Structures are given as C-alpha cells and as structure tokens.
Amino acid sequence: MLCLPGLGRADDWIDTSHFNYDFTKYVNWLDAQLREKKIPGAALAIVSREGIMHLQTWGVRRANEPAPITTDSIFRIASMSKTFAGAAATLLVDQKLQSWDTRITDLFPNMRLGNGASYQSITLKQVASHSTGLMPHSYSNLLDDGVTYDRIKDKFADIPAVCKPGQCYGYQNVVFSLIADVV
Numbered sequence: 033m034l035c036l037p038g039l040g041r042a043d044d045w046i047d048t049s050h051f052n053y054d055f056t057k058y059v060n061w062l063d064a065q066l067r068e069k070k071i072p073g074a075a076l077a078i079v080s081r082e083g084i085m086h087l088q089t090w091g092v093r094r095a096n097e098p099a100p101i102t103t104d105s106i107f108r109i110a111s112m113s114k115t116f117a118g119a120a121a122t123l124l125v126d127q128k129l130q131s132w133d134t135r136i137t138d139l140f141p142n143m144r145l146g147n148g149a150s151y152q153s154i155t156l157k158q159v160a161s162h163s164t165g166l167m168p169h170s171y172s173n174l175l176d177d178g179v180t181y182d183r184i185k186d187k188f189a190d191i192p193a194v195c196k197p198g199q200c201y202g203y204q205n206v207v208f209s210l211i212a213d214v215v
Contacts (some may be wrong), residue, residue: 148193
C-alpha cells in the first residue's frame with residue numbers, strides 16, 4: 033500500500049458523485065486483508081488528477097497502542113519511495129533541469145557526504161544507483177528508531193567510505209533521500 037504525504041486533507045475532497053466510481057469492492061477486499069493478516073491499521077487514499085476521490089482509515093498506528101490512524105497520520109513508505117524519487121530525478125534530467133553527473137557538493141556546498149577523500153566527487157547518478165562508495169545502510173538504524181531525516185543528514189560527513197564512488201554497490205536508505213532534496 034502506498035501513502036504519499038501532501039495528498040491533501042479530508043476537506044480537500046472533490047465531489048465525485050458525477051463519476052461512476054464504486055470503490056466498495058476494493059475497500060471490502062482491503063478490510064478483509066487487514067483482518068485476515070491481523071494488521072493493526074491502515075489508510076487508503078484513492079487520488080486522481082482532480083483530487084482525493086476516496087479516503088478511509090482503519091485501526092491503530094501500532095499494535096497494543098490506542099492511538100488511531102487518522103487522515104493526517106504519516107507513514108514511512110520505505111523503499112517504495114525510491115521508485116518515485118528516481119522517476120522524479122529522471123524527469124529533471126530529461127528536461128535538462130539537472131544532470132546525472134551533477135556532484136552533490138555542487139548542489140549542497142555545505143554538505144560533506146562521507147569521510148573519505150572522494151566525497152566531493154559523488155554524483156546524483158551514484159546516489160540514485162547506490163554506488164556512492166559509502167558504507168551500505170548508513171544510518172538506517174537511526175531511521176528505524178524514528179530519528180528524522182534532517183537530524184540524520186547532519187551526520188553524513190561521518191559515513192565511512194568503503195570504495196571510490198562508482199566502484200562498488202552499497203544499498204542506502206537515508207543517503208538515497210538526497211534525491212528528494214534535489215527534486
């Protein structure tokens with residue numbers, strides 16, 4: 033299930049009564065899946081270019097805790113966002129608004145990405161392809177602990193380099209989020 037921040041609030045709904053959409057089958061299927069798999073809660077937003085067409089929530093944010101999921105709840109969508117971030121970056125490159133070869137330090141002059149000597153040469157392409165040369169899964173543990181991206185970003189200078197940029201693969205969660213800053 034995908035949840036996108038910034039979709040709008042419940043009062044942004046559009047009048048869809050003139051459309052012939054019936055989401056009952058899907059809502060019933062999702063409701064059954066939540067019960068069958070004992071998922072504590074979920075939110076569903078069906079959105080078109082006209083606006084929010086259906087918005088519904090179920091259950092609680094965490095098992096054994098009373099806080100309900102609301103239309104304003106925020107969900108971490110983890111690696112699902114990488115597809116959208118990569119596509120958004122590709123659109124910028126296609127429109128010649130950005131280049132895959134742009135160095136991160138050119139975009140963010142005050143940022144030091146990694147503690148190796150080659151930090152200045154890390155490019156947008158290397159961030160998008162997980163080939164920055166930085167230690168894999170850098171600070172994923174902090175993200176899992178609920179530390180915000182903005183606080184983690186301050187620690188980017190401390191990430192150990194394991195190879196030169198572009199020379200090895202090292203999966204990233206937090207470092208990949210730089211694409212959102214570019215887009």
